[in-house]
Amino acid sequence: MAHDAESRPATARRSSSLSGTARVPGDKSISHRSFMFGGLASGETRITGLLEGEDVMRTGDAMKAMGAKITKNDGEWVIQGVGNGCLLEPKEPLDFGNAGTGSRLTMGLVGTYDMRTTFVGDASLSKRPMGRVLDPLRLMGVQVLESASGDRMPLTLHGPKHAAPIEYRVPMASAQVKSAVLLAGLNTPGVTTVIEPVMTRDHTEKMLKGFGAELEVDTDSHGVRHIRIKGQGKLTGQIIAVPGDPSSAAFPLVAALIVPGSDILIENVLMNPTRTGLILTLQEMGAQIELVNQRSAGGEDVADLRVRASDLKGVTVPPERAPSMIDEYPVLAVAASFAEGETLMQGLEELRVKESDRLAAVARGLEVNGVDCTEGHETLSVRGKPGGKGLGGGTVATHLDHRIAMSFLVMGLAAEKPVTVDDRNMIATSFPEFMGLMADLGAQID
Numbered sequence: 001m002a003h004d005a006e007s008r009p010a011t012a013r014r015s016s017s018l019s020g021t022a023r024v025p026g027d028k029s030i031s032h033r034s035f036m037f038g039g040l041a042s043g044e045t046r047i048t049g050l051l052e053g054e055d056v057m058r059t060g061d062a063m064k065a066m067g068a069k070i071t072k073n074d075g076e077w078v079i080q081g082v083g084n085g086c087l088l089e090p091k092e093p094l095d096f097g098n099a100g101t102g103s104r105l106t107m108g109l110v111g112t113y114d115m116r117t118t119f120v121g122d123a124s125l126s127k128r129p130m131g132r133v134l135d136p137l138r139l140m141g142v143q144v145l146e147s148a149s150g151d152r153m154p155l156t157l158h159g160p161k162h163a164a165p166i167e168y169r170v171p172m173a174s175a176q177v178k179s180a181v182l183l184a185g186l187n188t189p190g191v192t193t194v195i196e197p198v199m200t201r202d203h204t205e206k207m208l209k210g211f212g213a214e215l216e217v218d219t220d221s222h223g224v225r226h227i228r229i230k231g232q233g234k235l236t237g238q239i240i241a242v243p244g245d246p247s248s249a250a251f252p253l254v255a256a257l258i259v260p261g262s263d264i265l266i267e268n269v270l271m272n273p274t275r276t277g278l279i280l281t282l283q284e285m286g287a288q289i290e291l292v293n294q295r296s297a298g299g300e301d302v303a304d305l306r307v308r309a310s311d312l313k314g315v316t317v318p319p320e321r322a323p324s325m326i327d328e329y330p331v332l333a334v335a336a337s338f339a340e341g342e343t344l345m346q347g348l349e350e351l352r353v354k355e356s357d358r359l360a361a362v363a364r365g366l367e368v369n370g371v372d373c374t375e376g377h378e379t380l381s382v383r384g385k386p387g388g389k390g391l392g393g394g395t396v397a398t399h400l401d402h403r404i405a406m407s408f409l410v411m412g413l414a415a416e417k418p419v420t421v422d423d424r425n426m427i428a429t430s431f432p433e434f435m436g437l438m439a440d441l442g443a444q445i446d
């Protein structure tokens with residue numbers, strides 16, 4: 001698979017105006033959960049629009065290894081689930097490749113089962129902290145039989161001697177941690193409660209309810225969410241149409257804003273309010289992004305985005321907005337490199353524990369391409385050069401991080417000199433169609 005393959009550099013060059021219509025692949029968060037919940041539920045789940053990126057395929061393989069039947073017919077994925085409580089012990093370690101979401105949510109899903117499950121991943125995933133999931137699971141009685149130092153993968157879980165529901169306040173803004181605890185609660189008698197002080201993406205809550213879980217959410221007067229799930233209920237297979245991923249749409253979107261004369265349409269993009277922080281921020285910067293054909297599909301807001309090249313100006317992005325655009329900061333930093341004045345991004349501590357230390361990786365990538373920026377502990381400020389004058393000419397270290405690779409290729413489309421990334425392989429984890437889709441819009445990347 002790509003993460004074991006030799007590095008393959010890619011170079012993006014200044015392009016003339018981008019135009020045309022694009023459809024980005026399905027939302028990664030919803031795609032992982034569709035495979036997991038479909039694999040767990042009783043009966044049949046049918047999924048269209050699924051993201052067929054490597055991360056999601058690893059989740060599908062894991063569910064198959066635990067008893068789910070997953071097939072694809074004519075673009076539709078069909079799953080026969082095992083039934084809640086009936087996952088089987090996998091015979092081999094579950095290999096999650098590069099995927100934080102797949103591995104962390106699955107730890108919650110299987111942790112309370114009376115079986116032994118081993119989790120492995122690539123060099124990037126093996127560096128990422130898993131204690132944030134293992135800590136609450138331990139409180140529920142889950143046994144961590146083995147783990148690499150600092151609660152890292154490879155690690156092996158075994159179910160509790162006596163499973164106990166917990167009330168858990170999530171200590172960092174993380175949908176993965178919230179979700180892992182809720183999924184552990186699915187197989188635990190009684191009511192498991194997750195307290196979420198800062199709202200993160202709510203796909204687990206919405207989708208579990210759709211599959212029939214007894215789950216309720218109250219938001220108190222301080223905006224703190226209390227999510228309760230009753231364990232050992234029945235889940236029933238569903239029909240799911242996965243909308244386009246706003247985190248993938250971000251790349252052609254920013255490209256069209258910074259390449260002069262561009263005018264593109266990106267169709268069918270998920271507009272869940274927990275995911276739209278980038279669009280709001282870019283609009284504050286002066287971006288011409290028009291939401292066309294706003295609609296509701298499968299319980300989610302969806303729209304087409306018309307994007308035209310725009311003169312951007314720097315803004316301050318408040319820390320409380322971070323959860324709604326957490327994966328979009330690398331490409332926002334690229335947009336900021338072409339804006340008039342300074343853009344200050346705050347509340348970025350979680351960026352340090354993604355596929356790479358994204359705060360450092362972005363700052364180094366900007367520096368080697370002539371962008372004036374300052375990296376703080378949890379902030380990044382970027383002083384832009386409208387028109388991209390003097391920018392580019394560097395080679396960016398991607399550190400097995402798909403979003404670093406795609407962000408800097410976008411930069412190269414509008415910088416004065418070409419931008420090279422040291423490895424394009426990881427793009428396939430979340431957006432295998434990236435190169436072709438960008439070329440169809442007129443981007444020069446080779």
Ligand SMILES: O=C(O)C1=C[C@@H](OP(=O)(O)O)[C@@H](O)[C@H](O)C1
Pocket residue numbers: 028029030100101173174175176177179201326327350
């Ligand atoms: O729950 C999810 O689907 C995700 C949650 C976020 O991670 P954190 O929970 O670590 O913030 C995000 O960065 C990731 O790409 C997908």
Ligand SMILES: C=C(OP(=O)(O)O)C(=O)O
Pocket residue numbers: 098099100101102327354355403430
């Ligand atoms: C952080 C990301 O993914 P994950 O945590 O699932 O590896 C991402 O896709 O940007």
